[in-house]
Amino acid sequence: MKKIAIASSLLLLFASGCSMSGTNTVTEKDDTDKALSQTNSLLPTDNRTVISAHGKYSSLASDLDELEETSPIVVEVIKYDEEQTVKKESDKNTLPTEFYTMSGVTIKDIQKDSTNTLKKGDKIEVLEDVATNVPIEGKKRTLTIDNYKKMEVGKSYYLYLRDSTSGDNYVLTNAFLSKYPTNEEPKSKLFLSEDSVTESLEETDYQNLYEDIYTEILQENE
Numbered sequence: 001m002k003k004i005a006i007a008s009s010l011l012l013l014f015a016s017g018c019s020m021s022g023t024n025t026v027t028e029k030d031d032t033d034k035a036l037s038q039t040n041s042l043l044p045t046d047n048r049t050v051i052s053a054h055g056k057y058s059s060l061a062s063d064l065d066e067l068e069e070t071s072p073i074v075v076e077v078i079k080y081d082e083e084q085t086v087k088k089e090s091d092k093n094t095l096p097t098e099f100y101t102m103s104g105v106t107i108k109d110i111q112k113d114s115t116n117t118l119k120k121g122d123k124i125e126v127l128e129d130v131a132t133n134v135p136i137e138g139k140k141r142t143l144t145i146d147n148y149k150k151m152e153v154g155k156s157y158y159l160y161l162r163d164s165t166s167g168d169n170y171v172l173t174n175a176f177l178s179k180y181p182t183n184e185e186p187k188s189k190l191f192l193s194e195d196s197v198t199e200s201l202e203e204t205d206y207q208n209l210y211e212d213i214y215t216e217i218l219q220e221n222e
Contacts (some may be wrong), residue, residue, distance in 0.1 A: 030201070041107070049142060050192050064216045075118070075158070077106060078105060079152065094137065102126070106121065107121060111158075115176070133187045
C-alpha cells in the first residue's frame, strides 16, 4: 500500500511538533525563525484567538478515491478523551515550537484495515495538529495548521489513518482531509475560524475540496 508523503513548510507564526509525531511535516527552520521573530513583536496587539499556520503539501489526495487508496486504515470512531502537549524551546520563546493533541478514540466500525491489526471496540490514539487554550501574551489562543478543528469528545468521525512512525499511535494520512463528522455539520463548523482573521482557509481550494469529499462520504454511508 502506497503511503502518501505530506511535506509542510510553516511560514507563518510557529513550528509545530509534527515531525515528532510522524506526520511527515517538515519545518523550514530559517523561514520559521524569521516568522517567529516578526510575529513575537506583533503579538501584544494581536487580538486573534485562532492562530493558524498554512501547510504546503507535496502530495495530497485530490478526491475520495485517492484518499481511500492512500490510507491503510479507514475507520468510524467515537472520541472519549484527549491529552494536549505544548512545548517551547526556552522561556524566551513567545510561541510554542511544538504542539499537538493526542485524542483517544474507540473504533465503532472498520471499513478498511490493510494492517490486519484492528478490531471493533479497540481503543487507539490519534494525533491531531492542534492545541487549544494555549496562554500566549496573556491571552488564551488556539494553535492549528490550515484551520484544522480537532475532534470533540462524545462525537463520532470517519478517519483515514496510518501508523505513526515514531510512537504507538496513529496519524491522519492526508492532514485536514482525513477527518469527517459522521453526522452532517454545517460548513461554518468544519474548520476553526473567527471574524478577525483576514486570511482564512475559505480563500483557498482546500475547503471546497474537503466539502466535496465530505458530501461523497456521507452519501456512501447513508
